[in-house]
Amino acid sequence: xxxxxxxxxxxxxxxxxxxxxxxxxxxxxxxxxxxxxxxxxxxxxxxxxxxxxxxxxxxxxxxxxxxxxxxxxxxxxxxxxxxxxxxxxxxxxxxxxxxxxxxxxxxxxxxxxxxxxxxxxxxxxxxxxxxxxxxxxxxxxxxxxxxxxxxxxxxxxxxxxxxxxxxxxxxxxxxxxxxxxxxxxxxxxxxxxxxxxxxxxxxxxxxxxxxxxxxxxxxxxxxxxxxxxxxxxxxxxxxxxxxxxxxxxxxxxxxxxxxxxxxxxxxxxxxxxxxxxxxxxxxxxxxxxxxxxxxxxxxxxxxxxxxxxxxxxxxxxxxxxxxxxxxxxxxxxxxxxxxxxxxxxxxxxxxxxxxxxxxxxxxxxxxxxxxxxxxxxxxxxxxxxxxxxxxxxxxxxxxxxxxxxxxxxxxxxxxxxxxxxx
Amino acid sequence: xxxxxxxxxxxxxxxxxxxxxxxxxxxxxxxxxxxxxxxxxxxxxxxxxxxxxxxxxxxxxxxxxxxxxxxxxxxxxxxxxxxxxxxxxxxxxxxxxxxxxxxxxxxxxxxxxxxxxxxxxxxxxxxxxxxxxxxxxxxxxxxxxxxxxxxxxxxxxxxxxxxxxxxxxxxxxxxxxxxxxxxxxxxxxxxxxxxxxxxxxxxxxxxxxxxxxxxxxxxxxxxxxxxxxxxxxxxxxxxxxxxxxxxxxxxxxxxxxxxxxxxxxxxxxxxxxxxxxxxxxxxxxxxxxxxxxxxxxxxx
Numbered sequence: 001x002x003x004x005x006x007x008x009x010x011x012x013x014x015x016x017x018x019x020x021x022x023x024x025x026x027x028x029x030x031x032x033x034x035x036x037x038x039x040x041x042x043x044x045x046x047x048x049x050x051x052x053x054x055x056x057x058x059x060x061x062x063x064x065x066x067x068x069x070x071x072x073x074x075x076x077x078x079x080x081x082x083x084x085x086x087x088x089x090x091x092x093x094x095x096x097x098x099x100x101x102x103x104x105x106x107x108x109x110x111x112x113x114x115x116x117x118x119x120x121x122x123x124x125x126x127x128x129x130x131x132x133x134x135x136x137x138x139x140x141x142x143x144x145x146x147x148x149x150x151x152x153x154x155x156x157x158x159x160x161x162x163x164x165x166x167x168x169x170x171x172x173x174x175x176x177x178x179x180x181x182x183x184x185x186x187x188x189x190x191x192x193x194x195x196x197x198x199x200x201x202x203x204x205x206x207x208x209x210x211x212x213x214x215x216x217x218x219x220x221x222x223x224x225x226x227x228x229x230x231x232x233x234x235x236x237x238x239x240x241x242x243x244x245x246x247x248x249x250x251x252x253x254x255x256x257x258x259x260x261x262x263x264x265x266x267x268x269x270x271x272x273x274x275x276x277x278x279x280x281x282x283x284x285x286x287x288x289x290x291x292x293x294x295x296x297x298x299x300x301x302x303x304x305x306x307x308x309x310x311x312x313x314x315x316x317x318x319x320x321x322x323x324x325x326x327x328x329x330x331x332x333x334x335x336x337x338x339x340x341x342x343x344x345x346x347x348x349x350x351x352x353x354x355x356x357x358x359x360x361x362x363x364x365x366x367x368x369x370x371x372x373x374x375x376x377x378x379x380x381x382x383x384x385x386x387x388x389x390x391x392x393x394x395x396x397x398x399x400x401x402x403x404x405x406x407x408x409x410x411x412x413x414x415x416x417x418x419x420x421x422x
Numbered sequence: 423x424x425x426x427x428x429x430x431x432x433x434x435x436x437x438x439x440x441x442x443x444x445x446x447x448x449x450x451x452x453x454x455x456x457x458x459x460x461x462x463x464x465x466x467x468x469x470x471x472x473x474x475x476x477x478x479x480x481x482x483x484x485x486x487x488x489x490x491x492x493x494x495x496x497x498x499x500x501x502x503x504x505x506x507x508x509x510x511x512x513x514x515x516x517x518x519x520x521x522x523x524x525x526x527x528x529x530x531x532x533x534x535x536x537x538x539x540x541x542x543x544x545x546x547x548x549x550x551x552x553x554x555x556x557x558x559x560x561x562x563x564x565x566x567x568x569x570x571x572x573x574x575x576x577x578x579x580x581x582x583x584x585x586x587x588x589x590x591x592x593x594x595x596x597x598x599x600x601x602x603x604x605x606x607x608x609x610x611x612x613x614x615x616x617x618x619x620x621x622x623x624x625x626x627x628x629x630x631x632x633x634x635x636x637x638x639x640x641x642x643x644x645x646x647x648x649x650x651x652x653x654x655x656x657x658x659x660x661x662x663x664x665x666x667x668x669x670x671x672x673x674x675x676x677x678x679x680x681x682x683x684x685x686x687x688x689x690x691x692x693x694x695x696x697x698x699x700x701x702x703x704x705x706x707x708x709x710x711x712x713x714x715x716x717x718x719x720x721x722x
Contacts, residue, residue: 010432012429079581081562082565082608083565086613091429093609105586109586112588113590233442243474252590281469282474291436293471295473344591347443347446401590404591414585415588
């Protein structure tokens with residue numbers, strides 16, 4: 001395994017799709033799968049039959065992604081569905097998320113693991129509140145690549161003026177949200193224009209098709225640049241004669257590269273040692289970086305347990321019992337100010353109290369609403385939290401592993417919020 | 423054949439992370455072992471995740487009694503070689519106890535009855551995490567599945583009210599009597615699994631390779647003939663060169679006519695195929711939501 005954090009790009013692209021019910025999102029995904037020949041004969045036979053049963057004239061490609069009975073009956077997507085396809089150039093994982101307002105939480109979920117977001121806009125309607133919402137969520141989750149697909153171009157006579165106007169509004173939005181890498185493509189998911197094949201109906205568009213873009217966009221493996229951290233998941237202790245004193249600290253590296261010989265500090269104990277070996281299934285590695293599941297041994301026996309962080313001694317993350325974070329509320333029960341929740345940050349857990357709500361964000365207008373302290377399901381807000389023990393963390397922008405957390409309701413065990421530390 | 427090892431490495435890293443989380447968050451953990459390639463890959467990943475220590479899981483096999491002989495032999499050898507405890511529970515016992523009725527008729531299968539035996543075993547052995555080889559690309563209800571999938575005290579899945587799964591933070595908190603199903607290879611496709619088997623040189627039951635077998639054709643699906651199978655008058659048993667794409671209960675495992683008898687040939691065949699892996703599964707052909715319904719009841 002050779003690791004070079006600087007020049008590695010992802011060969012597996014994870015992207016999320018957003019758009020409202022009628023924007024044709026499922027149709028677009030169906031079209032991507034169909035035109036890239038990722039739909040199998042039995043699946044096609046199946047949806048052809050279902051389309052006929054539902055009384056449709058044409059094969060409804062959206063039936064491919066709507067997996068639950070209730071979704072097919074209501075013709076809407078309820079939950080995040082994951083889809084897989086590959087072209088000779090790359091492999092893709094799509095998190096297909098619902099577009100309704102009441103499913104903001106699902107979009108946040110889908111966006112949390114995505115490298116790129118595809119956001120659909122209906123060419124007839126232009127930039128709507130939901131477009132702002134979808135773009136904001138993508139930027140909130142720190143997705144750095146957004147592809148705006150202006151869909152249903154067939155219904156506006158493939159007009160270049162319509163596209164140009166929408167594109168200019170989108171450019172304003174992208175600037176406001178400070179998204180670094182943005183693309184605009186006029187498409188018709190229903191007829192396939194500019195999805196996989198270049199549209200003959202829009203000769204005025206000189207850019208790439210959606211698939212071409214997805215295949216060729218460079219996404220660095222090391223999004224979390226800077227400083228390596230190893231959140232310890234479990235300690236490997238064989239306790240047999242051959243490996244009598246073996247202690248492996250197992251976890252997935254984030255933020256940078258570890259090498260044998262590196263001086264490291266264990267948190268929260270602040271004890272230091274040097275890395276003896278970095279191993280993956282018995283194989284010793286010269287170095288390991290972002291995303292690698294490894295087991296690390298140290299020269300000194302120091303006390304480390306699950307939930308601890310191993311970091312380079314020359315860059316130690318912040319520690320605090322007072323956390324300010326943007327959250328998305330996920331639960332039907334409102335957030336309680338003064339309420340206690342379990343906070344899980346990577347593999348570490350601590351009890352916490354929500355001290356105050358700084359503001360709720362109106363995600364349709366991006367205005368801050370400071371005087372609101374009732375936070376309901378799907379709301380996004382900035383809150384202050386006090387934790388029982390110090391939380392070692394980075395800001396979410398610096399590292400989305402050590403900078404993210406979830407809140408768990410101790411009564412119901414449900415995940416009630418997703419948090420990004422500021 | 424060029425294998426993109428970068429993406430396999432990412433999938434492996436992710437699976438090992440999930441397996442280690444399962445070990446850390448639960449008390450009594452098992453790998454649901456069917457003798458099929460996905461569960462064999464899981465065992466391989468679990469061994470890697472804890473090397474040089476032994477994996478903290480037992481293997482649980484729910485035996486329908488309608489097995490391919492080769493899969494059972496492979497199972498026993500694997501348990502012996504790895505020193506991992508193998509627990510077997512039998513659908514036959516559930517039928518005898520009256521917990522579930524044997525299906526009748528031509529298409530009778532014990533595939534569905536497995537859920538009852540599985541849930542009974544989970545209760546009996548106080549299992550709180552059952553690790554399975556389910557993949558989201560297999561079937562549309564599975565596409566909605568979480569890595570950590572909550573089951574209530576009746577073992578049921580509520581697909582419309584699943585816990586959100588953010589980043590890689592998995593919430594395995596539960597009340598007494600509830601359990602989790604964990605799917606470490608959720609994001610793998612069939613081709614990923616085969617490429618991984620090839621690059622890691624993982625041994626498989628001989629069923630996966632081309633061999634001669636007595637088969638018959640039922641509604642376009644080739645099924646293996648076994649003495650307990652009931653045939654329709656028009657169904658004729660003949661010998662052919664076949665291999666399995668999935669290995670499950672013999673009554674519902676479709677066979678592929680194939681001469682592929684090396685991993686290279688199999689990977690080439692899978693990469694070119696135009697039929698899904700479960701296209702040959704008789705159990706999924708029962709209705710549009712067959713898998714969703716079985717999963718809600720507690721199926722794998």
